[in-house]
Amino acid sequence: MSAADTVSAAPIAAVILAAGKGTRMKSDLHKVLHPIAGRPMLLHLLDSLGRANVTQRVVVVGASGEQVEAAVAGQGVAIAWQQEQLGTAHAALQAEPALAAFDGIVLVCFGDTPLLAAETVARLTARLAAPDAPAVAVLGFRPRDPAAYGRILADADGTIEKMVEYKDATTEERAVTLCNSGVTAVHSRDLWRLLHRVGNANAAGEYYLPDIVMLALAEGGRAVCVETGEDEVAGVNSRAELAAVEAGWQARRRDEAMAAGVTLLAPDTVWFAHDTVIGWDVSIGQNVVFGPGVTVADGVTIHAFCHIEGAQVASGAEIGPYARLRPGAVMEAGAKIGNFVEMKKAVLGAGAKANHLAYLGDAEIGAGANIGAGTITCNYDGFRKSRTRIGAGAFVGSNSALVAPVTIGDGAIVGAGSVITADVPADALALARGRQEQRPGWAARFRDMMRAKKGSGA
Numbered sequence: 001m002s003a004a005d006t007v008s009a010a011p012i013a014a015v016i017l018a019a020g021k022g023t024r025m026k027s028d029l030h031k032v033l034h035p036i037a038g039r040p041m042l043l044h045l046l047d048s049l050g051r052a053n054v055t056q057r058v059v060v061v062g063a064s065g066e067q068v069e070a071a072v073a074g075q076g077v078a079i080a081w082q083q084e085q086l087g088t089a090h091a092a093l094q095a096e097p098a099l100a101a102f103d104g105i106v107l108v109c110f111g112d113t114p115l116l117a118a119e120t121v122a123r124l125t126a127r128l129a130a131p132d133a134p135a136v137a138v139l140g141f142r143p144r145d146p147a148a149y150g151r152i153l154a155d156a157d158g159t160i161e162k163m164v165e166y167k168d169a170t171t172e173e174r175a176v177t178l179c180n181s182g183v184t185a186v187h188s189r190d191l192w193r194l195l196h197r198v199g200n201a202n203a204a205g206e207y208y209l210p211d212i213v214m215l216a217l218a219e220g221g222r223a224v225c226v227e228t229g230e231d232e233v234a235g236v237n238s239r240a241e242l243a244a245v246e247a248g249w250q251a252r253r254r255d256e257a258m259a260a261g262v263t264l265l266a267p268d269t270v271w272f273a274h275d276t277v278i279g280w281d282v283s284i285g286q287n288v289v290f291g292p293g294v295t296v297a298d299g300v301t302i303h304a305f306c307h308i309e310g311a312q313v314a315s316g317a318e319i320g321p322y323a324r325l326r327p328g329a330v331m332e333a334g335a336k337i338g339n340f341v342e343m344k345k346a347v348l349g350a351g352a353k354a355n356h357l358a359y360l361g362d363a364e365i366g367a368g369a370n371i372g373a374g375t376i377t378c379n380y381d382g383f384r385k386s387r388t389r390i391g392a393g394a395f396v397g398s399n400s401a402l403v404a405p406v407t408i409g410d411g412a413i414v415g416a417g418s419v420i421t422a423d424v425p426a427d428a429l430a431l432a433r434g435r436q437e438q439r440p441g442w443a444a445r446f447r448d449m450m451r452a453k454k455g456s457g458a
Helices: 041-051 065-071 088-093 118-127 188-197 211-218 239-259 442-456
Strands: 012-018 054-061 077-081 105-110 136-141 151-154 160-164 179-187 223-227 336-339 342-348 353-356 359-365 376-378 388-390 401-403 406-408
Touching: 012 041, 012 088, 041 054, 041 065, 041 105, 041 118, 054 065, 065 077, 088 188, 105 118, 105 188, 118 136, 118 179, 118 223, 136 151, 136 160, 136 211, 151 223, 160 211, 160 223, 179 188, 179 211, 188 211, 211 223, 401 406
Parallel strands: 012 054, 012 105, 054 077, 136 223, 336 353, 342 359, 359 376, 359 388, 376 401, 388 406
Antiparallel strands: 105 179, 136 179, 151 160, 151 179
16 A cells, blocks of 8 residues: 555644664764665655655754754754753654644654654554544554563554553553554644643653653543554664664565566675665676665676666676776666776766776776776876776777876777877777887896805805
């Protein structure tokens, strides 16, 4: 079911709590900005909220909040500050001024829970529009290890009887397996009033967001639980949890790729970025890593131990093993790069080849050209980058250095070992190397002289 199938008729706003210090991460980077699949956690969540038709978003920040503010600049996200860390209810209340004029459903969620799906957001918010008209909808889950999660006591139909934090729960309540993710949907007309009524008479002395459920029930309202899987609401509070969430994301993405017609020879060793696009009948070998900004068309073969980032690869191309495509690399149809070839801001034309040990930076290589082993485009003079242009059908011999800016014409041949500093016309032969000399017997005389010196102790 898509988010559009279950979307609430009422407008939706989101309050994203991100004011925690994240001390367990032991990092100068704000916790919600640590990346999953090459993208900050918070931006994963904002993307899901956008696909769930959330129209207003407020991020509540505290320590290092300026980092978050900079990360969401220009995305239409409001920032609210929680100067004192007094609990989740207090944090959510800081968003009230930004949403004072909003009339609809408010979703309260967490910036360190990046995998919350748009479809789940839609199910949760749409639940408030059901005929039984609940006042509050809470997202619950059943973890393998309930640990210290808050518990939800609910009927079989999801009607909530009680919610309690683990610290305040009895032994019988702690035995309940339905846990509170903290993600909560409430009508705006009720949310702020309920938040203002939350007290802190509990074991931690904090203002708890789940207390709005008990307050709503005390007013005669109804609260319901909508369940989802544990992985979707996994929070990130440490480097280990970050790695676990990354691993889960990668596992799902690999399954999606294989279901879409991609061959992964060793699935657990392939790592995708959040925006990797892979076509039909692509084969990917062991230990291949995709950075952000990669599009791979149909029928491409990527051999083992390649790193690809910011690159466009056309149909039928072949990469690796041990190749690297850096941002701005473009491989046209049927192009091939082999082992230990690196491309950066370079276009390898249709059917062109660079099979071994080459660096192609700031270059344009025409269709059908052949780049010999050990060839380098010398694109940087210590102050600026310059381009190399190699024409269609050109042949560049092994161990050549092409000193940019320089153009090798269509069909030209560059002899092996050449250092090319001037343009080469089409169909010409260019040689730029010292003349070979041979001195018969020299090597034998040299060895005799050295042995004599060694024997005399000289």
